[in-house]
Amino acid sequence: MVPKYRAWDERARKAFSNTTDIYRHKPKGMLSNLYHKMNHRNKKNGYGKLPFTLDEFKDWAFSSDEFLYLFDVWVQSGYSKKFKPSVDRKNPYKGYQFDNMQWMFWYNNYQKGINEVATKKRKPILMYKEGAYLGKFKSIEDAREFLGMKSNGDIVMVLQGKRDKVKGYTFIYENPELLEPANEN
Secondary structure, X not given: OOOOOOOHHHHXXXXXXXXXXXXXXXXXXXXXXXXXXXXXXXXXXXXXXXXXXXXXXXXXXXXXHHHHHHHHHHHHOOOOHHHOEEEEEOOOOOOOOHHHEEEEEHHHHHHHHHHHHHHHHOOOEEEEEOOEEEEEEOOHXXXXXXXXXXXXXXXXXXXXXXXXXXXXXXXXXXXXXXXXXXXXX
């Protein structure tokens, strides 16, 4: 059952004239649209079909005070995309399943996604001086900060084999298969 909360239906009818738009700005319609987008992303990312039905998803949402709060804020904001309720995967390496999902505003989920992508792209590198192993960095950026450099460029050139050293140090990727081929233009 959909709770009647702060006259959501009335607000959607006042804000939109198209019946599809009205439906998509009411709880059932917004959740249906979100469910289908999540199912598409789950398949695209190799996690398969969602492990729950649309009705189970709606029941999960309507039993959540967080969802009801976020939906209400979204309506009161005039349906601003930033405030639209969004399902976040707590662990970005797993698909959508109830124990891996939480509600948040779309904008917060978007920002979290940017940070997760940046973290996934980090490639560990090893630091050497005159052939002796000195240590490991989680990323080129960490090595750059350690050396007090303004740019990653010189370290990247060492990693690509275009330069021998930077500040007396050599670097290699911890996993050689991560070595990116140099563009031969």
